[in-house]
Amino acid sequence: MARTRLTQNQRKGRMGILFLAPWLIGFILLFALPIGESLRYSLSQLEMTTEGMSMNFIGFDNFQAAFTQHPSYNRVLTEAVIDMVVNVPLIIFFSLFSATLLNQKFRGRGLARAIFFLPVILASGALLGVEGGDILQNVMQSANSQQGDSMSLLKSFELERMLIESGANESIVSYLTDAVNRIYEIISRSGVQILIFLAGLQSISPSLYEAAKIEGATGYEAFWKITFPMISPLILTNVIYTVIDAFSSSQMTVLIQDTAFRTFQFGLSSAMSWIYFLCISIILFIMYSLISRKVFYYD
Amino acid sequence: MEPMQQKSVTAVNRSAWLTRFMTGFLWKLVRLVLLVGISYVILYPIILKISIAFKDKQDLYNKTVVWIPKNFTLDNFKLVLQVIDYPKVLLNTVLLSGGTMILQMITCALAGYAFAKLKFKGSNLLFILVVFTILVPPQTIMVPTYALYKNFDIFGIIELFTGKPGINLIGTYWPFIISSGLAMGLKTGLFIYIFRQFFRGIPKEIEEAAYMDGAGILTTFLRVMLPNAVPAIVTVMLFAFVWQWNDTYFSTLVLINPDLMSAKVATVAGQIASYLATEAGMVTSTGNIDPFYLSMLSNTLILLAILPLVVMYFFAQRYFVESVERTGLVG
Structure with a gap:
């Protein structure tokens, strides 16, 4: 019995590796190698020569140049970071509020939901950028x-x-x-977040609310004592989603892309994106440690 | 004495009922106002575009025309369709979005299932790497990605046989196929995450029952698990399709002059300007084009670009919303 069980598990493990194979190849080929390469670029001086590119190791000069020599990098970076710090709480708050609203029963709920999720399909990328100007x-x-x-x-x-x-x-x-x-x-950037919160609200068992009602809890109390703790893990998910969603709309993206393909400063561009990535990691880490203290896990 | 007491009790009851009714009514009113207000904010740009698109050029300068055009016309659409080969662009975009959608769905479902149910030593570590791929901004690996497709080669195999340093894939659709076929496309980590959460939520008993009946692992996955995962599949398909449709980052990176909807929207102003200039007989200068008219035309194109998405959404929306609620998107 024990032996067959083990082989079944082994077989599963082997199948697992097989199932993962495309992703694993993709990860190595399209992510791990490029990210290593990008780190190397950011530490080097790249030059276009007749037989391809030549690379000289120059240490942290590119990072220094991004901060001290580039005319607009500092400003764009601060703006991107401030934008993120300011927007994330607003988006989270708004989407939680809308999700609670949409979770109630009322006439025309289907239509309201359809409209509220419209930003999911419309507000990503180019269209938003075009609208602004x-x-x-x-x-x-x-x-x-x-x-x-x-x-x-x-x-x-x-x-x-x-x-x-x-x-x-x-x-x-x-x-x-x-x-x-x-x-x-804010509204146009919180479509997916509303969706995630709404899914969370639907998964809370109604028996919890019934019990609270019998004990005499008001709707307000029920929200803070039941709803909020139950969906608190999703707040974390949504914070992360909001932050990564900001990549595509950020001015930073344009700057990094232009530095690479307009002025051909590949090293500088890589250094810029690494600094950006580090800033985001720090923000995410701070938010994560702030929120995860309050998060409540049901199991 | 007795009837009076009774009367006061009913009065108290009535007033309690009245307050409850009033608060309920007030809340309903507030909710209605909020819902209508937010819906208006969301729909406003679309309504605005529709209004602009059907206007005639002379309505632009007519102060009495704000929303409803006085000279209803389809000229804007006609002109935009002359500048841009809309059917071709539409077909390209649909094929590309649909193709990457299907490839991503297959690879992500496989990977998600492996992470959820077919665990092996180190698979949790690999899952952390999936989360890592979500968190790294795509710009960080932008230049190496470009270089990779410029001289595409799988671990030096191609160079070994042909002697050339890889194949140039820039300007072809291969990068899309490769990246989505290897589960490394746009935000693909998120799809793996969705599938994993969903498959984790399917009870173990179902899986075990299938094994008891003699089904292999692959059969179990295909015949038992996948049919159960329809909500997750729908969600992933919609996201994959829409994000590819709206993407400009990757398509401008690997295609030289993309015939895709999102790229067209981004560059249309210049094209229309030069078209109008040649139409008017000016060869070089585009300065004399009325910027308002130009803007009117690009608004029309944006409307045309989002129209297929909106139509698709209104058919799929009901199913989609229900699916997401049942998906394991919930941590």
Whole structure:
């Protein structure tokens, strides 16, 4: 009995390796080797010669050049990092809120869900980038809020004044009003996150809520004591997704690509992307350690 | 005495009922406002594009026209279709997105199943590497990837036989096939993750019952596990298709002048400008083109580019949303 069991496991293991083979080859060929190569590039001076490329090891000069010589690298990097730090909490909060909203029963829920997930298919990559710089759209937008400037200023200015007068912290107020102004960006980037949260909400067993109701918990309490802990692992998943999703829309991408293929500074471009990667890793690590302390695992 | 007490009790009941009704009603109202508001924000750009696309050129300067065009016309569409070979671009994009979708689905399902059910020594370590591939920005390996496809060679085998340093695959569709066939395409790590989570959620008993009935591992996977994994498959297919459709990073990297929808959208302004310039008889200068008119045309093209996706989404949406809810996307 024990022997057959073992062979079955062995057979499974062998099949497992076979199933993994395409991925494994791909990983080595298309990921591990290129990433090693990229590290080498970032430490070298690359030059195009008649018989291909020549590479001289120059240590950390490229990294230094990115920070000290490149005209816009520092600014773009800070912007990308700040953008990430500012947007991630907003997107997480908004998507959690929308998911709870969409999880309730009401008429027209199917339609509401269909609309809320539309950004999943529309808001990735090129289309968003094109939208931002469109003249006609901007003109129509400002023409739409009829009184022109006064109207569009009003929208968050009034809110800001009200909140500051009510004694709220100024930096928090400006963060919130900023969020209101960028509502389109936030909404269009939280499609997948809403989806993930909604899936999580659906998987919470209704018996938990029933028990809480019998014990006399209000809806508010039920949210914080049941819903929130149960989907807290997903907050982590969503943070990671949001961060990697920002790669494609970041200005950094354009800069790295241009440095490589417009000005042909391959070494510099690799160094830039490594710095970017390190920054992201640090952000992710901090977020991970902050969140994982609060995360609750059911099993 | 008695009836009065009874009366007050019903009054209390009624007022409690009234407050509950009121809060319920208020919440419904707030919810409605929020839902409508957010839906409006999401739909606004699309509605705007539709409105722009059907407008005539003279409506642009007419102050009374904001949303509904006064001179309803299809000229914009006609002109855009003249500049761009829309059917060809559409066919290319559909074939490419569909092809990579199927390849990615196969390889990711295999890998996900292996990570979930066919464990061997070190497979957990390999899974950590999968997560690592998700986290590394694709730009980090951009230059080596380009170099790789420029002189494509599998561990030096091709050079050994032909004596040349690999094959140039830049400008062909091979990089897409290779990368998705080897599960290293766009965000492919995420798909492996989805499949693994899903297969992990399928009870062991089902698998064991299949083995008891004499099915081999491959048969179990194909006949028992895959039919159960339809939600995960649908989710992965939709994501793979849509992300490939919208991608500009990889397609501009490996194709020289991509005839793909997303790339066309990104570069269309210049093309339309030069088309209009030659139409008007100007050979070199494109400065005289009205930027508003140009923008109107590129909006029309964007609408045309997203139209197939939206149509597909509205057919697949119901199924898709249900599937995602049943997928193991949940950690």
